[in-house]
Amino acid sequence: MAPILEVKNLFKNYGATEVLKDINVSIEEGDFLVLVGPSGCGKSTLLNCIAGLEPISGGELFIGGQNMTNVSPKDRDIAMVFQSYALYPTMTVAKNITFGMKVRGIDQATQDAKLKQVAAQLQIEPLLHRKPGQLSGGQRQRVAMGRALVRDPKLFLFDEPLSNLDAKLRVEMRTEIKALHQNLGASMVYVTHDQIEAMTLATKIVVMKGGIIQQIGSPAEIYNRPANLFVADFMGSPAMNLIPAKTRRDNGGTVIEIARKEGDPIVLTDPKNADLPEDVILGVRPEDIADPASRTRDDAQVAECVIDIVEPAGADTYVVMQLGGKHVTARLHAETTAKAGVAQPLAFDLGKVSYFAPETGQRLN
Amino acid sequence: MTDISHTRSPSMARNQSPTVKLVLRVVLYILLGLFALFYLMPLFVMITTSLKSLDEIRTGDLISLPREVTLDAWKTAWATACTGIQCEGVRPFFWNSVLIAIPAVMISTLVGALNGYVVAQWRFKGANIFFALMLFGCFIPFQVVLLPMARVLGIMGIAGTIPGLIFVHVIYGLGFTTLFFRNYYVSIPDELTKAAKVDGAGFFRIFWSIFLPLSLPIIVVTVIWQFTQIWNDFLFGVSFSQAGTQPVTVALNNIVNSTTGVKEYNVDMAAAIIAALPTLLVYVVAGKYFIRGLTAGSVKG
Structure with missing residues (x-):
């Protein structure tokens, strides 16, 4: 028809x-x-x-x-x-x-x-x-x-x-x-x-x-x-986190490095082994950065981040930190113990991650 | 203006004792009363003079009340006063004015509404220039158009006739009526027109069913404005009329200026009041709509 x-x-x-x-x-x-x-x-x-x-x-x-x-x-x-x-x-x-x-x-x-x-x-x-x-x-x-x-x-x-x-x-x-x-x-x-x-x-x-x-x-x-x-x-509220990151091939896997404000970069591996250029922008929804305890997927990767701001929103608590020079929002439990200025372990779930080319803004994966 | 007085009055009230307030109130009313007296003086003189006999005018005081009220002057002015060689009072000319003013007001208001509707809601290419030119027409002095208009009326074969005068007044009034309606309609959201278009209504249907019913305040304003303009017009009336088609303003002039010998002030005054009566009446009846219409604009959907 x-x-x-x-x-x-x-x-x-x-x-x-x-x-x-x-x-x-x-x-x-x-x-x-x-x-x-x-x-x-x-x-x-x-x-x-x-x-x-x-x-x-x-x-x-x-x-x-x-x-x-x-x-x-x-x-x-x-x-x-x-x-x-x-x-x-x-x-x-x-x-x-x-x-x-x-x-x-x-x-x-x-x-x-x-x-x-x-x-x-x-x-x-x-x-x-x-x-x-x-x-x-x-x-x-x-x-x-x-x-x-x-x-x-x-x-x-x-x-x-x-x-x-x-x-x-x-x-x-x-x-x-x-x-x-x-x-x-x-x-x-x-x-x-x-x-x-x-x-x-x-x-x-x-x-x-x-x-x-x-x-x-x-x-x-x-x-x-x-x-x-x-x-x-x-699309999405809070908006998707768009984090500048570096990638490299390591042992046949794709490794992603995100700069932290203090200390070493966070190192994550791409679960799908995507073939990526060196500079990418990593797109992660706030709900894909969560408490390690509540992770739903086994392949979530835990990293410690210093929290800047805690915003309780009733059903969830949003925390804001700085990664790759950008504000990054994570969606945690309402009962989270996260405190501003204190490092908190966070689980990054890259199962639905998006990669974008920094120059063109187009999706890479 | 009202805003300023509203915001000020509470603070002033706080600083004043009741006595001072009362005194100020009294002073205010006295002042207002004096102004009202001042403005009403001419009307007072006109009315009292028109009710006096000629003898009393000669012997009496200008501002004194009539010793003996007589309506003779009014009767003379209405039916027998001489306008040049003709001695029928202002009556035939009064009806001429009615025959000119009513169709001219109706036509210019209706066409102005249509123009305003087109310019405000159906923005065509060059609509702004069209409107600017219409506006320009409002500011052309009467004298400038006299000769070309006489020529046009001659070509159309309606020179010296009542239809000719109606035509002149419609043309000259269109600039204003278009301006009034355009400014009123421009504040009506264009989504209204769009909704009606989707509903299947055409140009005239939308105008007739949606815009005209909304227009009462601005119609009143336009009618008052146009009626006053046309009724009070002298220059067009004297230029484009001939014996038998002159409006009342021209007749009034003739009564006042063509009398020989004794000036009949009481008849002149009565004739002047008769000539002014319709516009006065329109203001009294529709004046509150006039004020309301001038300030109204936004239409809540």
């Missing part, structure tokens, strides 16, 4: 400024695609291009197998939820939801039936006769979703829909969107700058920077095998 959305060699310029460069993405029906990146990376522009709200400067765009490159937004069979919700201020909630159907000349009975169904689904029946100005942020969010759902489109587009909500509500709505996706089996494209949102919601993530796609993959691929330093640093 044809992919539900296919973007081919898409370019977008504003005058001489290129905001999107050679974008190629496609998703299958039922996929949840998340476009993630720092602000100004072009993710919202890409979404607007998919919606047809911004004309594209080059390339092609297919929705449901049909070429939609020059088709107006209303004929693309899409629905969109906006960051500011963009509810029509002078219309009631019910009118907001049915406006699209009214414009398309759908008969009143169908409109009422669909409104009722969506209102029940989103539990907004008591709000139907209110104006958007009388709703809370979370309620507005629901109405905006309702306006999209009622259309039953081929493709849902979300433009940072949760960024105006407070932290607690954001997590709740995140779960709800995920549930909605699972129940409807709908295809969705979702823009966010929040990498946790991206990880939790997506079946497929596109990481963007400066109008260029950095990596496309499943959340696990993006998290475990970031394609370059940018992705490694951007």
Whole structure:
């Protein structure tokens, strides 16, 4: 079957400024695609291009197998939820939801039936006769979703829909969107700058920077095998430790040396015997530097490090030390005995380690 | 301004005894009262004079109240005062003004709303230049356009007619009405337009169903502004009209300036008040919306 959305060699310029460069993405029906990146990376522009709200400067765009490159937004069979919700201020909630159907000349009975169904689904029946100005942020969010759902489109587009909500509500709505996706089996494209949102919601993530796609993959691929330093640093919280290191071949194995602030370098061996250049940047997730007692893998290698800062976070305690001239975060037990200024044995698990070339920032293994 | 007074008043209140506060209050009200008297003086003189008989004006004091209230001057001004050779009062000219002002206000407001909507929400190539030129149009003095406008009206075949005057006022008002609506619409998030586009609404549908219902405050501002401008206009009225199509301002001038012999001040004053009444009424009825509309702007979605 044809992919539900296919973007081919898409370019977008504003005058001489290129905001999107050679974008190629496609998703299958039922996929949840998340476009993630720092602000100004072009993710919202890409979404607007998919919606047809911004004309594209080059390339092609297919929705449901049909070429939609020059088709107006209303004929693309899409629905969109906006960051500011963009509810029509002078219309009631019910009118907001049915406006699209009214414009398309759908008969009143169908409109009422669909409104009722969506209102029940989103539990907004008591709000139907209110104006958007009388709703809370979370309620507005629901109405905006309702306006999209009622259309039953081929493709849902979300433009940072949760960024105006407070932290607690954001997590709740995140779960709800995920549930909605699972129940409807709908295809969705979702823009966010929040990498946790991206990880939790997506079946497929596109990481963007400066109008260029950095990596496309499943959340696990993006998290475990970031394609370059940018992705490694951007995805995950706390961020992946990126430690400059030296490597050498020794007895047929690959040995990695990381400079410590005081004393000899830490010497680790690569479990996969990767063939590496002399200078590399070692990418280790904080959870792969742990208490020796709690190590889950046998091949974790223990080394002593002087702890600079201890940050208890409830479920875990993060400790920060200096390795290879960089701050390195390790994730320890909540009950750890680590103290600032005291050396602590730490277990380095290199099973999922990433290596990057310092000059290009590209992944090596 | 309000911010400053708000932040200052608590600290001042702390340092003052209640007596000092009271004295300052009284001084303030006295001052305000004096200013109000000063500004109301002309109106007072106009009204009292219009209610006096000519004899009383000649013998009495300018600011004294009428000994005998008479509405004769008003009747004369409305129905029989002479504007040149014609002696029908301001009545026919008053209706001319109504026939000019109402369509001109409606058309210029509606077209201004459309213009503002396009410039603010459908940014086309050159929209900024277009808007800058519109704005420039606001600052062209009336006198400059007189001759070219006369020529245009002649070519269009509507010189000296009421439609001609409506046309002139619409053209001249568009700069302002566009400015008002553009500034109002520019504060409306463009996501609203995008959402409506995705919902399937077109250019006019979005304007009609979403933007116009939002526009009440700015419509009131524009209507008051345009109505005042058009009703009070004299130069266009005197330049582009002929006998029978003159607006009330021109008639007023003719009443005052074409009388020979004794100056009938009471009739002049009554005619002037009649001519000013509609704009006064508009302010009284819609004034609070005017203030509100000028300060309103942001629309919470």
